[in-house]
Amino acid sequence: MKKIIVIFSIALFFNSCVGTDKFVLRTSLGKVNKVMVVTKASDWTGDLGTAIRNSFGELVVGLPQPEPMLSVSQIGPNAFGGMMNISRNILIIGEGEKEDFYIKKNVYAQPQTVIYVYGTDDASIIKVFNEYKKEIISAYISSDILMTQNIFKAKQLELSQFKTLQEIGVSFTIPKEYKTVDDTGEFLWLRQHLKSGIAKTGSNNILVYAIPLEEELEVSENIIAVRNRIGKKHIPGSDPETMYMITEEAYTPHTSETFLDGKKAFETRGKWEVKNDFMAGPFINYSVVDKARNRIVVFEGFTYAPSVNKRAFIFELEAIAKSMKIQ
Structure with missing residues (x-):
């Protein structure tokens, strides 16, 4: 948990420098409808990972082949740095002193949506995630819609x-x-x-x-x-x-x-x-x-x-x- 807090503190400092001559946010990377989950491997293989995969893995309506709304990958907090933190959609999971949920834009790169879910233990984290899962999914999809529209604006038809x-x-x-x-x-x-x-x-x-x-x-x-x-x-x-x-x-x-x-x-x-x-x-x-x-x-x-x-x-x-x- 301390490592996640350190990463977040560095991100806030880095983000505060955007707009100056010293720092410019990097361009984010990643396919649309893809989320990178930052959490421990033990959590990912347990009930928490199952809850995330089941929610993001809900099938898109109307497609001939079964395809999830959001594809997910997992990375441990220790590996979350360098090129890994410029993914476009990131979900950071951690334990804290209280339950919490919030969304931040353009923390490490742009465009980027980083969502934070905290709980006091595994059961608490799952509770918070389930409470906000519709809002979480909507935030990632809306962000990718806007990003796609901006790409199209650069080469749009008359x-x-x-x-x-x-x-x-x-x-x-x-x-x-x-x-x-x-x-x-x-x-x-x-x-x-x-x-x-x-x-x-x-x-x-x-x-x-x-x-x-x-x-x-x-x-x-x-x-x-x-x-x-x-x-x-x-x-x-x-x-x-x-x-x-x-x-x-x-x-x-x-x-x-x-x-x-x-x-x-x-x-x-x-x-x-x-x-x-x-x-x-x-x-x-x-x-x-x-x-x-x-x-x-x-x-x-x-x-x-x-x-x-x-x-x-x-x-x-x-x-x-x-x-x-x-x-």
Whole structure:
């Protein structure tokens, strides 16, 4: 515990020097949705480690392969230094005189989220972690969303070229790798060809459109019917008469209420497939209630990436969706 306190004290001193000519925080390292846990090996192999792995290991809804919300690795307090403390997402576990929980940004590097969980013994630490686990997971995911959006800002598309976005009056931070498939003024379809690994034959796709708001209480109930109608009209297979995108019938999508651009919205995660064909994959759909213009603005992202994990692809689409601004 003393070693953790020393490390934290050094970090505070180092962080206090940011903005001067003497010290500049290093750039953090690490993949999105990855957390490094700083705790003793005996704790990691015991009940505490099990609690962390079970919570972070909850599966992402709607993916064909089982993938956890957050991947985790463990390092002992003695090894937490040098290049190890510039990981982007860090969870520091320790024993103290009282139970405590707090979040700090950019302690050793930037961007960085460091979360501290303390208890008086193992049972106390587990209690504190379980009490705040939803907030902990949300903090790491939100941080990675923002980091991803900032990366996209540095190479974003010029949105004035898209008729549909101009007509609907909506904007997103979309990286320039996306190319136009269809842009009617009422419906936009963008596609990014994936270039790495087996997924180089696949793609990430973005759909944007708006529909009239008829009954707000029925918005969530109608999401699947709407996306099936749009799929039949705009997303054809190799034979447009008999093949088109639908929601996979064998998997029930999950819809939850959220907010985008300060407006009530519904997030739906599920699986798509092409009717009468073998193409399929995950999708994420945001239906935003825009009362001011009596409409629903829809962003949907879907991935086609055979034989590879898809969490990272869907996460990028989520980051783009959450950059939405409605005029």
